[in-house]
Amino acid sequence: MIKLTNSGTRHHSRFLMYTFLVTVTVAVIVFFLPRNSGPQFRYDVGKPWMYGSLIAKFDFPIYKTDAKIKQEQDSIADAFEPYYNYDPSVEQQQVKRFAAAYKDGIPGLPRGYVATIVDRLQRLYRAGIIEATEYSSLAKDSMRTIRMVVGKKAQTAEIRCVYSTMTAYETLFSDPKLAAARQQLQRCNLNEYLLPNLKYDEERSEAELGDMLSGIPMASGMVLSGQKIIDRGEIVDDYLYRVLTSFERETQRRSASARAVPSTIAGQAIFVFTMIMLFTAYLWLFRKDYLEKPRSIAMLYSMITVFPILVSLMVEHNVLSVYVLPFAITPIFIRVFVDSRTAFTAHATMVLICAAAVKYQYEFIIVQLVAGLIAIYSLRELSQRAEIFKTAVLVTLGSSAIYFALQLMQDNSVLTMDHSMYKYFAANGVLLLFAYPLMLVIEKTFGFISDVTLIELSNTNKKLLRSLSEVAPGTFQHSVMVGNLAAEIANKIGAKAQLVRTGALYHDIGKMKNPAYFTENQMGGANPLEAMSRIDAAQIVISHVTDGVRMAEKYGLPGVIKDFILTHHGTGKTKYFYVSYKNEHPDDPVDDTLFTYPGPEPFTREQAILMMADTVEAAARSLKEYTEESIRQLVNKLIDQQTDDGNFRNCPITFHDIAVAKQVLADRLMAIYHTRTKYPELKNK
Numbered sequence: 023m024i025k026l027t028n029s030g031t032r033h034h035s036r037f038l039m040y041t042f043l044v045t046v047t048v049a050v051i052v053f054f055l056p057r058n059s060g061p062q063f064r065y066d067v068g069k070p071w072m073y074g075s076l077i078a079k080f081d082f083p084i085y086k087t088d089a090k091i092k093q094e095q096d097s098i099a100d101a102f103e104p105y106y107n108y109d110p111s112v113e114q115q116q117v118k119r120f121a122a123a124y125k126d127g128i129p130g131l132p133r134g135y136v137a138t139i140v141d142r143l144q145r146l147y148r149a150g151i152i153e154a155t156e157y158s159s160l161a162k163d164s165m166r167t168i169r170m171v172v173g174k175k176a177q178t179a180e181i182r183c184v185y186s187t188m189t190a191y192e193t194l195f196s197d198p199k200l201a202a203a204r205q206q207l208q209r210c211n212l213n214e215y216l217l218p219n220l221k222y223d224e225e226r227s228e229a230e231l232g233d234m235l236s237g238i239p240m241a242s243g244m245v246l247s248g249q250k251i252i253d254r255g256e257i258v259d260d261y262l263y264r265v266l267t268s269f270e271r272e273t274q275r276r277s278a279s280a281r282a283v284p285s286t287i288a289g290q291a292i293f294v295f296t297m298i299m300l301f302t303a304y305l306w307l308f309r310k311d312y313l314e315k316p317r318s319i320a321m322l323y324s325m326i327t328v329f330p331i332l333v334s335l336m337v338e339h340n341v342l343s344v345y346v347l348p349f350a351i352t353p354i355f356i357r358v359f360v361d362s363r364t365a366f367t368a369h370a371t372m373v374l375i376c377a378a379a380v381k382y383q384y385e386f387i388i389v390q391l392v393a394g395l396i397a398i399y400s401l402r403e404l405s406q407r408a409e410i411f412k413t414a415v416l417v418t419l420g421s422s423a424i425y426f427a428l429q430l431m432q433d434n435s436v437l438t439m440d441h442s443m444y445k446y447f448a449a450n451g452v453l454l455l456f457a458y459p460l461m462l463v464i465e466k467t468f469g470f471i472s473d474v475t476l477i478e479l480s481n482t483n484k485k486l487l488r489s490l491s492e493v494a495p496g497t498f499q500h501s502v503m504v505g506n507l508a509a510e511i512a513n514k515i516g517a518k519a520q521l522v523r524t525g526a527l528y529h530d531i532g533k534m535k536n537p538a539y540f541t542e543n544q545m546g547g548a549n550p551l552e553a554m555s556r557i558d559a560a561q562i563v564i565s566h567v568t569d570g571v572r573m574a575e576k577y578g579l580p581g582v583i584k585d586f587i588l589t590h591h592g593t594g595k596t597k598y599f600y601v602s603y604k605n606e607h608p609d610d611p612v613d614d615t616l617f618t619y620p621g622p623e624p625f626t627r628e629q630a631i632l633m634m635a636d637t638v639e640a641a642a643r644s645l646k647e648y649t650e651e652s653i654r655q656l657v658n659k660l661i662d663q664q665t666d667d668g669n670f671r672n673c674p675i676t677f678h679d680i681a682v683a684k685q686v687l688a689d690r691l692m693a694i695y696h697t698r699t700k701y702p703e704l705k706n707k
Contacts, residue, residue, distance in 0.1 A: 047323050048295045054334040055290050065258050076251040082272035083241030094238050105223040108172040112219035113147035120215045130206045150184040153218045157186030190216045301371040321468040325352045326372045333376045345446040348454040349390050350397035350417050357398050359470045369394035396420040410458045418451030471580045476524040486577050496542030497533045508635040511686045515679045522628040525586030532570025556603035560596045560617045589629040590636050592669045593621035623672045630675045638687050648695035654688045
């Protein structure tokens with residue numbers, strides 16, 4: 023009754039957890055989806071209208087294109103007369119300064135020159151002088167005019183009739199009366215008395231220009247309610263293109279009302295919820311074991327959520343093209359860490375959700391589904407850089423080919439096709455290469471382990487394995503042989519060979535703490551365990567499991583490697599010491615826990631393979647003779663005993679797998695311990 027209650031509570035908690043997960047996933051995706059509403063059509067200039075007759079349901083203006091509006095704005099800006107305030111005080115001050123400085127006349131020149139220069143300065147100031155840099159930008163157009171504000175009146179003045187400080191100075195010396203005395207006048211530094219008296223009125227100019235720009239009409243015509251816009255088969259020209267875009271724009275504006283936005287959100291929520299529930303139903307029906315693995319579930323739903331968010335942000339803010347995003351990363355990661363069927367189902371779910379945010383949905387869905395299938399088919403294991411490069415190239419080529427095919431079905435002329443998309447496919451392929459470094463992020467975030475990491479861990483030059491080979495060389499050699507045997511079994515039954523090989527290399531690292539107590543490291547010497555009590559000896563042997571786990575934690579080994587250390591003996595007994603103790607104490611009760619490994623029992627096929635290979639390889643060293651019969655008897659005896667003891671009851675290994683494992687172990691041991699032909703000795707004559 024207690025078990026039933028606990029089971030019911032566990033199932034209820036799991037149901038609440040998955041309900042929460044689905045709800046959060048749907049809420050996050052819907053929150054980011056753009057609120058575009060109204061019909062969405064695909065059309066291009068010079069292409070036929072592929073839909074039925076389109077009738078206007080309301081009056082709407084025909085908006086000008088952005089390029090046209092920009093052209094009109096530029097035209098107004100070019101013709102605009104900026105405002106300059108005339109300051110008469112500058113003339114008074116500078117003329118007064120000059121007259122005071124040369125009241126006694128200019129050295130070397132008649133006194134009449136002072137009056138002439140004063141007159142010329144007054145003429146220049148009354149025409150207007152502008153700062154040199156401002157004048158140079160205005161004078162690019164010789165027909166440009168400005169608005170000169172004198173007092174409360176503003177009058178138009180041509181820029182060629184106004185001076186800059188530089189042109190005013192040059193005009194002064196070009197005067198016929200002053201040209202003859204140019205050398206003497208240059209000593210007077212007349213440029214010091216030529217200052218701008220026309221000041222740019224920024225506030226008034228900006229306000230006036232803003233009013234003129236705001237007066238540009240955004241539309242150039244109207245479409246009345248009931249008027250036919252376009253019919254099926256008609257060619258979309260520039261005018262019809264403007265009408266269609268105006269219709270979509272006005273439809274979206276009208277639908278962005280207080281009533282339309284909630285209905286759009288409701289529709290998006292129903293759509294996303296349906297997609298997520300279909301994916302969850304797939305897991306429940308065909309991959310129920312994943313529902314027991316929080317890491318797998320977290321990764322699957324995260325991968326489905328990330329790309330719809332990115333697509334929504336790009337569409338909402340009009341950033342590049344969504345085809346730049348490497349959607350194929352999702353099936354790649356799920357294929358590597360989970361399985362291919364789940365990878366395609368998750369990819370299809372993600373693509374359909376993303377389609378709710380894009381404009382050309384049919385094209386998007388086809389291209390991305392093809393890209394995902396290519397990624398799944400071309401990448402079985404992500405263990406080398408060359409593999410992800412090959413996949414990126416194939417995905418790029420496949421996406422380009424299917425897009426070209428879609429265009430070819432809609433337009434028979436290759437020359438008129440839109441070729442701009444292919445650069446986005448190329449960028450997509452480049453970004454897909456980042457799957458290799460991103461795999462480490464996925465591993466660290468969700469606790470998975472990839473073949474890349476396993477290959478790195480199996481490098482015998484790594485510090486921990488190098489220490490094992492130096493401190494416990496016999497254990498190291500045993501681990502290498504067990505890894506080879508286990509990997510061959512895994513290859514035969516379709517298990518993960520690289521995983522079990524790496525697990526085998528580390529499964530006995532705990533023996534480094536007391537290497538001399540294990541026979542493979544004793545080099546034929548005395549066994550110190552024989553001098554100890556059977557209980558103490560058993561505890562030392564058993565401790566290599568717990569010591570190994572502590573060492574694995576110290577060196578940061580992944581959890582799956584620690585699982586191999588814990589399960590390679592399961593909850594079995596140290597039978598040598600257990601039987602010896604019972605024989606020595608036949609009448610005393612025996613505490614079995616003192617002779618029992620901490621476990622747990624293997625719960626994956628790879629752990630079961632390692633247990634079989636480890637037990638058989640170690641026992642094979644004790645055979646007195648190596649014959650086919652003796653080896654097969656040993657293999658069958660040990661593995662049958664493990665099966666009878668229930669060591670494999672918690673893992674999904676089959677009797678067929680066990681039979682294959684027996685065959686592989688027997689064949690490999692016979693190859694290792696084969697008897698050599700005895701060479702004859704040369705007889706003396």
